[in-house]
Amino acid sequence: MKKNSNRRSFLKKAALGSAALTSAPMVFGSSYEQKIFLNRNYHAAVFSKNDSINLALIGSGIQGIYDTQSALKVDGIQLVAVCDLYTGRLDRAKELWGDTLFTTRDYRELLSRKDIDAVIIATPDHWHQKIVIDALKAGKHVYCEKPMVQQFDEGQAIINAQKESGKICQIGSQGMSSLGNEKAKQLYEEGAIGDIVMLDFYNDRYSTEGAWQYPIPPDASATTVDFDTFLGNAPKTAYDNYRFFRWRNYRDYGTGVAGDLFVHAFSTLNYIISSNGPERAMATGGLRYWKDGRDVPDVSITLYDYPKTDAHAAFNAAFRINFIAGSGAGGGFTLVGTEGEMTIGQNSVILKRSKLDRVPSGYSMIAYTEATQQKIKEAYAAKDLEPRTSSLSTGETTWQAPDNYKGGHYDHFYNFFQAIRGKAKVIQDPTFGLRAAGAALLANESYYKSEPVNWDPIGMKLI
Numbered sequence: 001m002k003k004n005s006n007r008r009s010f011l012k013k014a015a016l017g018s019a020a021l022t023s024a025p026m027v028f029g030s031s032y033e034q035k036i037f038l039n040r041n042y043h044a045a046v047f048s049k050n051d052s053i054n055l056a057l058i059g060s061g062i063q064g065i066y067d068t069q070s071a072l073k074v075d076g077i078q079l080v081a082v083c084d085l086y087t088g089r090l091d092r093a094k095e096l097w098g099d100t101l102f103t104t105r106d107y108r109e110l111l112s113r114k115d116i117d118a119v120i121i122a123t124p125d126h127w128h129q130k131i132v133i134d135a136l137k138a139g140k141h142v143y144c145e146k147p148m149v150q151q152f153d154e155g156q157a158i159i160n161a162q163k164e165s166g167k168i169c170q171i172g173s174q175g176m177s178s179l180g181n182e183k184a185k186q187l188y189e190e191g192a193i194g195d196i197v198m199l200d201f202y203n204d205r206y207s208t209e210g211a212w213q214y215p216i217p218p219d220a221s222a223t224t225v226d227f228d229t230f231l232g233n234a235p236k237t238a239y240d241n242y243r244f245f246r247w248r249n250y251r252d253y254g255t256g257v258a259g260d261l262f263v264h265a266f267s268t269l270n271y272i273i274s275s276n277g278p279e280r281a282m283a284t285g286g287l288r289y290w291k292d293g294r295d296v297p298d299v300s301i302t303l304y305d306y307p308k309t310d311a312h313a314a315f316n317a318a319f320r321i322n323f324i325a326g327s328g329a330g331g332g333f334t335l336v337g338t339e340g341e342m343t344i345g346q347n348s349v350i351l352k353r354s355k356l357d358r359v360p361s362g363y364s365m366i367a368y369t370e371a372t373q374q375k376i377k378e379a380y381a382a383k384d385l386e387p388r389t390s391s392l393s394t395g396e397t398t399w400q401a402p403d404n405y406k407g408g409h410y411d412h413f414y415n416f417f418q419a420i421r422g423k424a425k426v427i428q429d430p431t432f433g434l435r436a437a438g439a440a441l442l443a444n445e446s447y448y449k450s451e452p453v454n455w456d457p458i459g460m461k462l463i
């Protein structure tokens, strides 16, 4: 209890009971997990007429479709309208959800409809702020894809608009709603890894799709695509299929690997350890392979400093993305602490704990006489070294979500709709969304400036 007394009093130090370490995977099954499982309403709920929600989708591309499919699994939700700038995507929406679906290229048409309660916004990043604010002002509840903003200074206006509107606004890093993230949070708060020391995050890819070279449909043209509207406030440029269908590759519309991928890791990290985020970032990397006209790096290595708070010790986070991973695809998110480490996914947590090996082994003893070695061993054995935070024993345990688990994406939408119904609080409000997006954008700021950058995670401002 000598150091980090604040944090240690925050840790519940609960006996982990049923979490005794075993080598066989455990299905989430304790009373705690049953509770969160049931809270998510996996068993038929009876909805009243008032629980019915009419939904519209703005940006019916890849993620807009996945979002809508997850949203429609929640009882009481109907999709009534879809907006997109490419005719082929409106045709696809009708193919998926029926010919009677109302479709338009102008999102303002959806916002003016009185029968629409909530909108999903899954447009490219440079459109998020404008459409979120317009939707909130029009009295709609909003689910906005991550990253919440493309630029640091766009966030506060969203926070204000949400407060003024009184409407619900959920940001879309769905992983933090998952059972895996929830279990990791519980374990962290119980002291299972002791004091946090670092986060090791990486995402390796080796495919055209992984590197954002998305297919371009043969009928794409200035007639089927509303390119001028797509540009929005971005610099004017002639019609370009690559910019429209592969917008992530350009700084004018996207946020690079950081806004696309780091942001999910920040949402998970900040949620599990109850943090507001880092205070400093240093990025390096480059455009090594995908020289297809893009102006964002395909390799990024970024280091972050998290300050000490009441909830966690000071620590470092290492983020790495590589779109040219010759060995194939892979990824990981591992929290390393003084007493163990957790590798965390949406459906699983792997906890490894080992005892500190405090007595010197043969390596350094070789330089002493046998008699001195004996005295050194006795001295170490007599010392009372720092007690460990958790009573959990050493070894490795895997927690695995049950087979009928609907996943974090469903849970994130379920949470959004329950918040609209007044039965829950959103897990990822605009303030949380800005802290995650802001932390991610620091990587770009540092990379393009070629210097470390500082951030105020509470005030959410560059320093």
Ligand SMILES: NC(=O)c1ccc[n+]([C@@H]2O[C@H](COP(=O)([O-])OP(=O)(O)OC[C@H]3O[C@@H](n4cnc5c(N)ncnc54)[C@H](O)[C@@H]3O)[C@@H](O)[C@H]2O)c1
Binding pocket: 058, 059, 060, 061, 062, 063, 064, 083, 084, 085, 086, 089, 105, 107, 122, 123, 124, 125, 127, 145, 146, 147, 172, 173, 174, 229, 230, 244, 245, 247, 259, 260
């Ligand atoms: N949560 C996740 O796991 C996840 C995964 C992928 C993408 N995303 C996010 O979802 C968003 C969309 O990404 P995507 O991969 O689906 O892109 P996409 O290019 O496949 O789809 C974007 C769609 O938005 C439409 N669009 C562009 N500007 C518009 C406007 N002003 N009004 C209406 N429609 C407009 C385009 O026509 C396109 O069909 C991005 O912000 C991205 O970061 C989140």
